[in-house]
Structure formats: structure tokens, C-alpha cells
Amino acid sequence: MTKLRNLFAMLFGVIIIPTLILMSINYDQTKTFIEDEAKLNNHQIVKQAKVATDSIISQTERISEQVAIDRSIQQFMYEPIDSNNYDDYQIMDDVYNVMTNFMVGTQYIQEISIYKLENDLLISTAETQQPAVNIKTEEYIQKLSDASPMKVWIEPNASGVYWEQLSDFQYIRFMYTNVDELVGFVVIKLKSNDFNRLINEMYIKKDGMLFIADQTGKLILSADNRYRNIVDLHITYDWFKANENYKKIEIEGQEYFISLVTSDYNNWKYISLIDTFEIQSKLKIISNNTILLLGFFLMASLMLSYAMSKGIYNPIHLIKASLEGNTKKIHEYNFYRLLKGEDVDENELVGEQIHHPMKYQIVLIEFLREIQDTLNTDYDYVSCDFTDEECTTLRNTFHEHIKTYITNDRLIEFFYETKTRIVLLLRSEDEKRTDDSKTIHIFETLIESYKPITNCQGTVVIGADTSFNGIKDSYEHLNKILKYKLEKKQMGIIEEKKFIYKAELKKLPYDYHTYLNNSLRASSLDACKAIIIELEEVVKSEFYYASNFSFYYKDVLNTIIGYLYEIQYIRPKDMSDVIQSFSEFDKRFKSINEATKWTLQFITNIFTFLKEDGYNDFNNPVNKCIQFIEAEFMHDISLNEVADRLDISVSYLSKQFKDETGINFKEYVTLTKIKKAKHLLNETNQTIEQIAKAIGYNSTLQMIRMFKKLENVTPSEYRKRS
The missing domain is CATH 1.10.10.60 (Homeodomain-like)
Structure with a gap:
């Protein structure tokens, strides 16, 4: 009993305590990594929602500007108007029609109004109230324009140009004479409920909330009435005043991830709040697995201590036996050299100890060594640009395909060489198998499906493994086949095993098509570039994405083409270039880096041209x-x-x-x-x-x-x- 106790104490100190320390460190690092990844992921989603929401703000301001410079509006605002005169009444009717036309297709605009100070005239697309009741005094409006000379956003329930405090957002654009004398203004009122619903739909996190705050920290649009300002969200003003920020906070005992980004148009702050429940669930699973693993090590140490105390298990004896086994393999290897006709000291051979598995192991060593030497010295093939990590991933993927679509009941050995080809050796204990031709066909189809990725040839050899001569025959047969290059064949589909190359492609984790569409319409070059760069990182992160990168990048090009057609882009060279790149993508771009570099440069050229040209030609x-x-x-x-x-x-x-x-x-x-x-x-x-x-x-x-x-x-x- 004392011996058992001492052995267990020794193993506990040598195995359990270090394991416990390593697990604790690993848990903390994993927790930090998962939380950082979740915070960054949420922050990226908020940035995408900001781009889409900014496009609404930008469109509202553009509509206001276009209304203000309209010919009918200018005539109404700067020429004498008599509402009792028929011709002047027609001008006011034209003003109403102009504002109505601008509202078409803008689901978030509730009404557009224009007010002229000189006549105290208010024209609105909504039911117009009496100006004396509805509009504040001229002195108040003058002070408001002095504070914000050109434009001002009024949040819900705040004081604006109306006596009543409206529950909707208002955008006001002031109009002046050539001598900077205020003559009136244009007011666009947004539907706050629809606007709130719209931006929360853009924020695709179902378990999160999106808020809008002004520069003072007041929440001017809140998805939850419990939160009125940044103090309710437990954040400081120093943290709030940054252009971008994100962190973890605690509210009423509950942990949240909070992210902040700033509008490019009116300095509003977009703030998202998301529960950490999903992260906590993952961490709980990791914690439980850690405890189970620790319990397993504890039980293993106890059982190992018991076995050693009873003499059942002795690691010293096992090490000694392994060394003796290596000596035995050397003798068998010398025996094989003798079979090949080499000079070997017969005293080193122990022929009666040779058995079949050892023969196979020795032949395989020679097989791999000689084939590799042959391919690397005698034949010159096109090299590939894969890294060692990518080669390993490709090798493992191909191995899984072989097991899935060819066989699970045969022993498989295959060899991958980036400069040459994939070689497959199938061994079977049944010399009378009749499906060898079908197996070869399936293997060749797999090789053909991998050619667009690897540019490698493929070779298969099938041999029986019932005798030493069977292995040797397979090895010699393979050497003969390697003397010839296989001809390219058409891409095949293996219906028997339902293997279809590039069938249903795996979706990316985010909808980059929608994000890019929003950014193009918001005229944000930086946002477009950020989306392309993030797409590149995601595609490179997984071999499946990387091997099919042309599919995802062609989707991006298709989005750009659709946008150019929509705005009636007029440079034929650019249109021809992007359409040709789409149709000949696989020939034109051999790597993800090439596709990313070209796409970024093309988008930059498009935005540069639109900015310089002004885009005023008739479309x-x-x-x-x-x-x-x-x-x-x-x-x-x-x-x-x-x-x-x-x-x-x-x-x-x-x-x-x-x-x-x-x-x-x-x-x-x-x-x-x-x-x-x-x-x-x-x-x-x-x-x-x-x-x-x-x-x-x-x-x-x-x-x-x-x-x-x-x-x-x-x-x-x-x-x-x-």
C-alpha cells in the first residue's frame, strides 16, 4: 500500500499538477481569444450597419440639396409670391409636385416641407397646419441658423423649427440670399419607427441592439427604453468620444460586448450591445471538457500506479524490447538487400525471424525513396506555388476523398510531391478482386478534379499483398508507369459514389455581396476596400474557401458589374475589363493575392473617375x-x-x-x-x-x-x- 501511495504521489506531482497548470493557462488564453474574436466580429458587423445607415443619411441630405436648388423652389423662395395670384399659385403647386416626386421610393421619409419667411408660407407634402401655429418665430429660426448656418439634424422630441416637439428625426437645410440673408428653409422629416426598424435590420445580430447617440452622449434612437444615455450603458465619455471603440461591460450583473463607430456625415455615434451568452456557453463547454480531461488523467495515474506497484507494467522493460526490435529490423533490411543482389554479410541475417509485415515495411521504405529520387532527378514537371502548410492540407483532403469515394477496406499508401504528381498504391489481401478498373477510373476522376488546384499528374497501382513477391511486383509495375506522362482527360463525375467536384459550395460566414452593394451606393471607397480585404482574409482562413476562391471573387465582380450598369457607367474600357475578368477569371487570376490586388485597383479607378469626371454626360x-x-x-x-x-x-x-x-x-x-x-x-x-x-x-x-x-x-x- 505504501508503494502504491508513493507511486501515485510521484505521478501526481509529475503529471497531474503540470497538466492542471497547463490547462488553467490554456483556458485563460482560450477565453481571451474567444472574447476578442467575438468583440471584433460584432464590431465589424456594426461598421457594416454604419455604412448602410450612412447611405440613408447621405441620401436624405442629397434630396434636401436637390430640393433647394430646384428651379421651382428657387422661384418660390427668391421671387415675390402672392398666394391670391393665379400664376403664383401655379408656382406653389409646382413646388408641391417637386417635393412629392422626391419622396417616391424613399420609404423612410415621412414628409418634405418648405417655408418662406417673407410671406410666412409653408408648403408641405403632409396636411399643412397654420404657419402661425406650426412654425416658430423668425427670431428663433435666425438663432438656429446662426448656430448651424447650412444644415442641422434635429433628433426626436427635441426643439426645432416647429413649436411642437416631434417624435421623428428632422433634417433642416437653410436657404440664403447672395448677401447671406436667411429667406427660408427645407425640412425633411423621417419616420423614426421605420428608420429604427431599418437600421436594426441592417445590424444582423438577432440577439443584439443598435443605438444612435448624439455627440453629448444622449441616445437619440434607442431599441430599448431602459437606456437613455451612455451612462445607462456603463461607458465613460472618454471611451465614447473615440471614432471607434469596443470592449466588454457589465450591466446589472450581466456581461455584454459593446461596440462604437462614428458616422461620416453628422458625427452620430452608432452603438451596439450584444449579450455574451453565446460566448459563455462555449466557455462552459471548454471548462467541462477540461474537468473531464483532468479526471481522466487522475484515474490514469491511479491505474498506472497500481499496475506498476503490482509489476503488471514496467516501462523499462518495454524500452529494452523496443531497442531489440530495431536490431531485428536491421537484420531484415539486410535480408532484403540480399534479395536485390547486393553484397551483404550473411552472418548479419536472421532469416528465420522474417515475417510478412516487416517485409512490407522494408519494401515501402525503398518504394518511397526510389520513386522520389526518380521523379526529382529524371523528370521535369511544372512546379506549384503551395506552402508546406497548404501541401499538408491538400494531402489530408485528398486522403479523405480517397477513403470516401474509393475504398475503406483496402490498405492505402500514397505519396504527394508538389513538383510532380500524386501516386497511389492500393494493397489487398484478395488477389481475385474484380473492381480494379472501376477503382482506377474513380481515382483518375479525382485527380482530374484536383488538377485546377494542383496542376499534378496522377498514377495508381493495385497489387495483392499476400506475398513478398506481390509487393515487389506492384513496386516494379509502378516504376514502369512512371516512365510515361498521362494524357489529360475530361472532367468526370462519379455518379456511383455521388462525388461531384465543386457541387454545392460552402457559404461564407458573412454576406459580402450585400455589404459591398451598400458601400458602393454609399460612395465609400474605404468601406469597399475594407470589405475586399476582409473577404481575402476569410477565404485564406480555410482550405475549402481557398480552393474555390474564384467562385467568391466572381460574386464580388458580379456585384460591381451590376452597380456600374445601374449608374450607367460610361467608360467602355473599364466595363470591358471587368466583364472579361469575370468571364475569364480562372485563366486571368492564379492566386487569391492577384484577384484581391486587381479588384482593389479596379474599384479605386472607378471611384477616381466618378469623382474627377463629375459624371454629367447624358446616360x-x-x-x-x-x-x-x-x-x-x-x-x-x-x-x-x-x-x-x-x-x-x-x-x-x-x-x-x-x-x-x-x-x-x-x-x-x-x-x-x-x-x-x-x-x-x-x-x-x-x-x-x-x-x-x-x-x-x-x-x-x-x-x-x-x-x-x-x-x-x-x-x-x-x-x-x-
Whole structure:
């Protein structure tokens, strides 16, 4: 009993205590690694949500700017307006139509309003209240514009230009004369509930929450009413004022990961809060496994101590027997040398001790050595650019495929050489097997499927292992085959084993297609580059992704092509380059690094051109729209009808048309009608009533009013002057 106790104490000190220390250190390091990975992962998701949300903010500001510079808005704001005058009433009606057109397709905008100080006039797409009740005093508005001269965002329930404190976001753009005198402003009111829902949908963590805070730390948009400011989130202002940050916090005894990023447009802070429950579950599993492993070592030490105390197990004797076995192998190796005709001292041979497994082991050593020497010295093949780690991964993957699709009941030995080919030796104890041709076909199909990755040839040899001569025959047969290069064959599919190369490709952990789409539309070059670089890291992280990288990168190129078509990109060389790269990807890019470098450079070139060129040339949809107006102006046509015919959105067509022509759709139709009227007045004797009907006006009075507005004379006066 004393001996057992002493042995157990020795093993406990030598094995258990060091193991316990190593496990404790490993657990702490694993915990830190998992938490850091989770925090960084959440932070990256928040950054993607920020890009998408910033695109909404950017679009709102662009809409406000386009409204402010619209011709009808400028006329309303800077010219004298009498609401009782019919012509001036038409101007206000045009203002209303302009704002309504800008709202089409923007699901998060609730209303657009414009206010003129001089007349105390408020025009809104919503039901307009009395200006005296709704709008604050001119002095207050002047102070607000002095604090933020050009624009200001008003958060929900904050004081803005209205007397009432609205529960929605408001964006205000002030308008001035040439001498910086305030004349009015444009207000865009967002739907806070829809906006909140939209940004939380962009934040794809289902068990997390996304908040928006202003620069003071007040939460202006909160997914949980319990949190009103950063103090409720247990974060300090020093941590909060950074552009980006993330850490772990504790609220009411519960641990959370919190991340912060800053908007590129109005310095809002996007803050996410996610429960650490998922991480804690992983750590609990690791902790339980550690305890079980420790218990196993404890039991093993106890049993080992008992076996040693009873003399059942003696490691000294085992080591001695192993050394004697090595001497035996040397004798058997010398025997094999004798079989090959080499000079060997017969006194070194112990022939009667030779048995079959040892013969095989010796032959395999010679087999691998001689084949490798033959391939490396006698034949010159194309080399590959794989690292040692990649070779190991490829070797293991191929081994698993061999076991899955060829055999599990044969002994397999194969040999991989990056400069040459994959060699497979199958051994069987059954010399009468009839499926050898099928096995060779399956192996060759596997080799063909690996060629796009490895550029290696393949060779298979099948031999019986019932005798020493069987192994030797297989070895000699293989040497003969290696003298010839195998011809390339068509890619095959093994239906019997359901092996299809590149069948259902494994999805990446994140939706990079959506992220890149959002970043392109937000015109954020840095965000686009960050997404491509992160995609490269993810694809390189796993052999399966890396071996199929062309699939994931072609998806990225497809996203870029779709975006360029959408904005009607006009440089044929760039369009041809990206389309050719997509169609000839496997030939053009041999590595992930090449594909990443080209994609980053191409996106940079695209953004540089768009920035330098200003992109003001007429694009295809606008040309088609103008052609449609020229052909159909005499009918009651609308922007919605033209957009449907061109199969594009109304908001996109409205914006593109205004950007390219300088006026909106309705104004262009009116100009076309008046141009046609002038032609008819000069070239025909038709009456004013006939001309009005010919160009699509329902009443002569309406045609006369629009003609005078644009030409400063009536149609009759114009005809007399001509």
C-alpha cells in the first residue's frame, strides 16, 4: 500500500499538477481569444450597419440639396409670391409636385416641407397646419441658423423649427440670399419607427441592439427604453468620444460586448450591445471538457500506479524490447538487400525471424525513396506555388476523398510531391478482386478534379499483398508507369459514389455581396476596400474557401458589374475589363493575392473617375426618356409611366433626369409643348384653340398662361412678331 501511495504521489506531482497548470493557462488564453474574436466580429458587423445607415443619411441630405436648388423652389423662395395670384399659385403647386416626386421610393421619409419667411408660407407634402401655429418665430429660426448656418439634424422630441416637439428625426437645410440673408428653409422629416426598424435590420445580430447617440452622449434612437444615455450603458465619455471603440461591460450583473463607430456625415455615434451568452456557453463547454480531461488523467495515474506497484507494467522493460526490435529490423533490411543482389554479410541475417509485415515495411521504405529520387532527378514537371502548410492540407483532403469515394477496406499508401504528381498504391489481401478498373477510373476522376488546384499528374497501382513477391511486383509495375506522362482527360463525375467536384459550395460566414452593394451606393471607397480585404482574409482562413476562391471573387465582380450598369457607367474600357475578368477569371487570376490586388485597383479607378469626371454626360435612361417625351408630349404622360416603360425606379429616373438636364421631368414636358406651339404658330394658320389641343392642353387658357410664363408674351403676340 505504501508503494502504491508513493507511486501515485510521484505521478501526481509529475503529471497531474503540470497538466492542471497547463490547462488553467490554456483556458485563460482560450477565453481571451474567444472574447476578442467575438468583440471584433460584432464590431465589424456594426461598421457594416454604419455604412448602410450612412447611405440613408447621405441620401436624405442629397434630396434636401436637390430640393433647394430646384428651379421651382428657387422661384418660390427668391421671387415675390402672392398666394391670391393665379400664376403664383401655379408656382406653389409646382413646388408641391417637386417635393412629392422626391419622396417616391424613399420609404423612410415621412414628409418634405418648405417655408418662406417673407410671406410666412409653408408648403408641405403632409396636411399643412397654420404657419402661425406650426412654425416658430423668425427670431428663433435666425438663432438656429446662426448656430448651424447650412444644415442641422434635429433628433426626436427635441426643439426645432416647429413649436411642437416631434417624435421623428428632422433634417433642416437653410436657404440664403447672395448677401447671406436667411429667406427660408427645407425640412425633411423621417419616420423614426421605420428608420429604427431599418437600421436594426441592417445590424444582423438577432440577439443584439443598435443605438444612435448624439455627440453629448444622449441616445437619440434607442431599441430599448431602459437606456437613455451612455451612462445607462456603463461607458465613460472618454471611451465614447473615440471614432471607434469596443470592449466588454457589465450591466446589472450581466456581461455584454459593446461596440462604437462614428458616422461620416453628422458625427452620430452608432452603438451596439450584444449579450455574451453565446460566448459563455462555449466557455462552459471548454471548462467541462477540461474537468473531464483532468479526471481522466487522475484515474490514469491511479491505474498506472497500481499496475506498476503490482509489476503488471514496467516501462523499462518495454524500452529494452523496443531497442531489440530495431536490431531485428536491421537484420531484415539486410535480408532484403540480399534479395536485390547486393553484397551483404550473411552472418548479419536472421532469416528465420522474417515475417510478412516487416517485409512490407522494408519494401515501402525503398518504394518511397526510389520513386522520389526518380521523379526529382529524371523528370521535369511544372512546379506549384503551395506552402508546406497548404501541401499538408491538400494531402489530408485528398486522403479523405480517397477513403470516401474509393475504398475503406483496402490498405492505402500514397505519396504527394508538389513538383510532380500524386501516386497511389492500393494493397489487398484478395488477389481475385474484380473492381480494379472501376477503382482506377474513380481515382483518375479525382485527380482530374484536383488538377485546377494542383496542376499534378496522377498514377495508381493495385497489387495483392499476400506475398513478398506481390509487393515487389506492384513496386516494379509502378516504376514502369512512371516512365510515361498521362494524357489529360475530361472532367468526370462519379455518379456511383455521388462525388461531384465543386457541387454545392460552402457559404461564407458573412454576406459580402450585400455589404459591398451598400458601400458602393454609399460612395465609400474605404468601406469597399475594407470589405475586399476582409473577404481575402476569410477565404485564406480555410482550405475549402481557398480552393474555390474564384467562385467568391466572381460574386464580388458580379456585384460591381451590376452597380456600374445601374449608374450607367460610361467608360467602355473599364466595363470591358471587368466583364472579361469575370468571364475569364480562372485563366486571368492564379492566386487569391492577384484577384484581391486587381479588384482593389479596379474599384479605386472607378471611384477616381466618378469623382474627377463629375459624371454629367447624358446616360441611356435619360436619352430614352427624352425620346419618349418628344414622341408622346401631346398626351397626358407622367414620370411614373416613363419609368415603368424603361423598367427603372421613379426616384432614380427623376434624379438622373434632373442631374443631366438641369430641370425636372414636368418642366421638360412643358418646354417641349411650348416649342411645338411656337413651330405651329410660325408654320401654320391653326387657331390658338387648335394648337392648344394639338400639343395636349385641355384648355386654351392653360396653354396661353404657360406660353406667357416662358416667352413673356401671349401666343397671339408671338405670332404677330414673327
